[in-house]
Amino acid sequence: MRQKTEYRVGVGASSILMILVVLSLTALSLLSLSSARNNQALSERNLGMTVQYYEAAANAQRKLAAMDAALEKHAGTLFSRAAWQSIFDAEGLTDVSLTDELTFAFTVDAGAGRTLAVEGTLTPNTQPRYRLTCHELRSSALQTEQPLLLLTPPTTAPVGQTNP
Amino acid sequence: MQSGKNNMLLVELLIVLLFFALSQAIVVQVFARAQQVNHAAELLSRTLSTAENAAEVLAISDDPAEALQQLGFTAADGAYVLAVQDEYALNASILRTAQPAGILTTVLLEGQRAEETLFTLPACQYREVTAP
Numbered sequence: 178m179r180q181k182t183e184y185r186v187g188v189g190a191s192s193i194l195m196i197l198v199v200l201s202l203t204a205l206s207l208l209s210l211s212s213a214r215n216n217q218a219l220s221e222r223n224l225g226m227t228v229q230y231y232e233a234a235a236n237a238q239r240k241l242a243a244m245d246a247a248l249e250k251h252a253g254t255l256f257s258r259a260a261w262q263s264i265f266d267a268e269g270l271t272d273v274s275l276t277d278e279l280t281f282a283f284t285v286d287a288g289a290g291r292t293l294a295v296e297g298t299l300t301p302n303t304q305p306r307y308r309l310t311c312h313e314l315r316s317s318a319l320q321t322e323q324p325l326l327l328l329t330p331p332t333t334a335p336v337g338q339t340n341p
Numbered sequence: 342m343q344s345g346k347n348n349m350l351l352v353e354l355l356i357v358l359l360f361f362a363l364s365q366a367i368v369v370q371v372f373a374r375a376q377q378v379n380h381a382a383e384l385l386s387r388t389l390s391t392a393e394n395a396a397e398v399l400a401i402s403d404d405p406a407e408a409l410q411q412l413g414f415t416a417a418d419g420a421y422v423l424a425v426q427d428e429y430a431l432n433a434s435i436l437r438t439a440q441p442a443g444i445l446t447t448v449l450l451e452g453q454r455a456e457e458t459l460f461t462l463p464a465c466q467y468r469e470v471t472a473p
Binding site: 188189191192195198199202203206207209210212213214216217219220221223224227228231232234235238239241242243245246248249250304305306 | 353354360364365368376378381382383386396400441442443445447459460461465469
């Protein structure tokens, strides 16, 4: 007569299975938490860099306002590059560089190894008194010929508003 | 002897289930925490993205108040508020500073969660003023 074979779960098999399952779920949960923390750190880093860029852009606008004040003060006069440079230096705009064609350029630190480069042309005897030709974010960490992020303004600067 | 083995198996199964339940109580909390962190990071990114969009629009607009209203901000106590999601919101306040040759308009965009300020984004624009 054939004997019926009984299959029984051995003592210890369930423990081993439980240990494997708990270990794998623990590893998954820790990986999930690590990924979430990395995502949060990346979001916060992006936030910091974005705020630094807009603060640099605001500083650039303040510098343009100071330049415009100097241009308005001496409007109607023909000055050479050296004369305008000395006027700007007297107004505290020592980092604004001028060329003989009266094109100006300055940079503002935008944090994280980046600079905001602003360039334009001075037209002190016309309205508007200056025109922007370049508003670029450059990275000093990656020295490339082409800028990483080109933020050029419209070809014509906004026309001054009438005094209310 | 067979019943002894059965008893041992039952005891082991009970211990296994108990330990499994305790460990999963901790693992589920870790998963929930990860989900919370991801959700908070997503909302922060969304609020920042909304603030950037508003800052770019304000940089070229002639009337910041009208531009803020077109972006969906509602006026409240001299400032402008835009609800993003959950407790996240954007507050905007307009500052006009007279310069010797023009007007410097600064719109401060504050990202807030409940009463906590997460970031402040300045949107600055300088306009020349021509003499009549």
